[in-house]
Amino acid sequence: MGERDTLLRVAVGTYAGHRADEAPRAFVLGTRRITVAEELDRWLDPEHRYFKVRGDDGDVYIVRCNVRSDARELTLVSAGGRGPRLPSI
Numbered sequence: 777m778g779e780r781d782t783l784l785r786v787a788v789g790t791y792a793g794h795r796a797d798e799a800p801r802a803f804v805l806g807t808r809r810i811t812v813a814e815e816l817d818r819w820l821d822p823e824h825r826y827f828k829v830r831g832d833d834g835d836v837y838i839v840r841c842n843v844r845s846d847a848r849e850l851t852l853v854s855a856g857g858r859g860p861r862l863p864s865i
Contacts (some may be wrong), residue, residue, distance in 0.1 A: 799853075800827055800839050805850065810837070 800817070802811045810831040817828040825841040836854040841847070 800829060800848070803837075803839065803848070803850070808833075810835075 791836065792806060798813055800812055801830060804807055804810075810833055812829045813832045814830040816830060817826075819826050823843060824857065825843060827839045827841070828836065830836050834855075836852075838852040840849045840851045842849075
């Protein structure tokens with residue numbers, strides 16, 4: 777399975793615009809709008825910014841932002857302590 781098979785591109789709203797280094801406020805997953813209730817962590821590498829957040833649905837998400845293309849992708853979802861799962865849309 778390649779990297780493209782495990783990522784899901786999402787539309788993300790940020791605090792002050794849409795740059796990759798700005799924390800997400802909300803994102804759309806399928807037909808659901810999920811508001812970020814809490815930012816749990818953030819880290820970076822040379823090509824990406826990562827944000828670990830808790831959504832208003834109680835699930836934990838990792839949003840990856842490509843600094844060159846500004847594309848936002850969902851890399852992991854952990855649903856209510858049941859462990860990681862792929863998002864269903």
